[in-house]
Amino acid sequence: MRAVREWSLSRLPLAGMGGVWVIAASATFGVWGGVAVAVAVALAIVALPHLPEIMELRIAHARPLQRRMSERFGTRLAEISRAAGLAQPPEIRVIDGAPNAFSIGDRRHCVILISRSLLELLSERHLIAVIAHEVAHVAAGDVRLIRFGEAMSRVTFAAAVLGLLTGAVTYMITGEQMAPDWVYWFLAFAPAATSLLQTALSRRREYAADARSVRLTGDPGALSQALARIQFANGAHMKDTIEEFAGVRGRSWMRTHPPVPDRIDRLQRMAGRN
Template sequence: MNERERLRHKRRNRIQSMLLIGGMGALLAACGWIIAGGEGIAWALFAGSISLLFTPYVSPWLILRMYGAVPIVPHEMPALFQLLALISDRAGLPQPPALYYVPSRMMNAFATGGRGEAAIVVTDGLLRHLTLRELAGVLAHEVSHIRNNDLWIMTLADVVNRMTAAMSLAGVILFLASLPVLLLEGNFVLWLLVILLVFAPALASLLQLALSRTREYDADLDAAGLTGDPLGLASALAKLERYEGGLLETLFLPGRRIPHPSLLRTHPDTHRRIERLLALGSRPIEQELYPGPVILPSRLGPPQRRPHWRPTGLWY
C-alpha cells in the first residue's frame, strides 16, 4: 500500500477539519461581535462552551434500542469477531466494540459511543451481500470513527451550529426592533453585516456538512491503514452504491443517480471515495484477516418487511 499517499491525504484531511471547525467558531464569534462587539464574542464563546458541557449525553444503548438492534455473540459469528478483535487491536482500542445486528434489508453500518463504550451496528443486508474481505473494510472504517473521536467532533460542530442559529435569530430580532429608531435618527446601517447575520446559520450548516465529509474521507484512509487492503473497502463501497438504487432505477436507469448538490451531502461522493482508495494501491491480502466465510446464525433469518419509516422517525 502507498503509505506516503495515505499520509498525504490524512494530513490534508486533518488541516481541512481544523479549518472547518475554526471557520464555524469564527462565524459564531462574528455573530456575537455584530450584536454586542467584544462582549458579544465573549458571551458567544462562553455560551458555546456551556452548551457543549451540558449537551445531553445520548447513551449508545438508547440508539441501539431505537433501531431494534440485537447483540451478536462471538460463538455465532466467530470469523467476524476475529476480524473485529484484530482491527480493534491494531487501532489501539482498549477493547473491541460490541457488535449488533439490525434486521433490515438495507446495506448499512454505523458506530455509536466512544472508546470506552462503543458499539458497531450492521444490517442484515450488509452481512448477506458483502464478503468477509469487504466487511473487514467496513468494520475498520467504523473502528476508525471510534478511534478518531469523530462522534465527539460532530457533536461539537452541531453545538456550534445551533449556537450560531440562536445568535443569528437574536441578532435579527434586535435589529428589526431597533430599525425604526435607527432610520428616524438617520444612523448608518451596515447592511453587509446584517446580511451576514441572516445567512450565518446556512453558512454554519454548510461548514458542518463539509466537516462530515472530511471525517468520512479520514475514516476511509485509516481503514485502509488498519487492514492494509484499500481494495476491500473500495469493493464494499461499490456494492453499497450499486444496491442503493431502487427497483425502477435498476430496471430503467442502471448506474444513474439523482445527484444531490455536493455542498448538501453529509457523505462524500462514493466514486470519489473509491478513487482515493484505489490511489493507495494494494498489497497481498493478509490471510489472518479473512479466516472464513460469512455465515449468519440460524436465529437471524432474512427480514420479511421492506425498509420503512418507524415510529421513532428512523428509516430502516
C-alpha cells in the first residue's frame, strides 16, 4: 500500500503538468484535441520514456573510472546495490566539471557519473554516501521520472511561446484573435505553473533519496559531510553570503533542488536519532 501511495505521489506533479497541456490543447483544438493529449500524457507518464543510455553517456563525455579503489569500497558498493534491489553494482564513469554526481539507467543496469573534481574532493566513505544517494534514485525510478518532468516543463515553455507569438502575428496581420483572452493568459502563466510542479517533484525525490541512502549505508553523517564539502567547493556559501548582504537572494522555492543546508539539517537529525 505504501509503495502504491509513493508511486502515485511521485507522479502527481507530472499529472499536474499534463493537466496544463490538456487545457491548452482543448482551448486550441477543441474537446477531442484535449482528449487526445490527455491519453498521450497518461501513457507517457506510465511508460516514462527515456533517452538511450549510450546517447546520454556520449552527451556527458563520460569515461571509465581509472582511479583504483580499495577492496572495502567494492564490498560496500556491492552491499548497497544488493540492498537497493539492483541487479548488479552500478558502473562508475568519470566526467569533467564542478563537483557533481548523477545517474542514468534502471535497476537492471545503471551508470553513475561522477566528476573528477568530486573524486578528488571526497574520501571513499563520503563517496559511498553520494553513490548510495544516486543508487536510491535509481531504485525508486527517479532518474526517468525527474528527466521526463524536465522535458515536459521545457516543452510547455516552447509551446506557450509559440502559441503567444502565433496569436500576436495573426492579430497584427488579420486584426482578429485566434482564441479568447483567457487562452492567452493561460499560455502566459503555463510555463511558471509547470516549473513550480517540476520543482516540487525534484525536491520531493531529493529528500526521499537522502533518506533512503541513509537506510542503505547507516551513515547519515557521511552524506551530510559530503554535501557540505560539495557546497563549499562549488562556492555557493560565498554566493549566498553576498546575496543576503545585498538583499537580492533568490527565492528558495524557485530552486529545483532543496537548499543544501536543509538537507544537511535533516541528515544531522537522522544522525542524532541513530
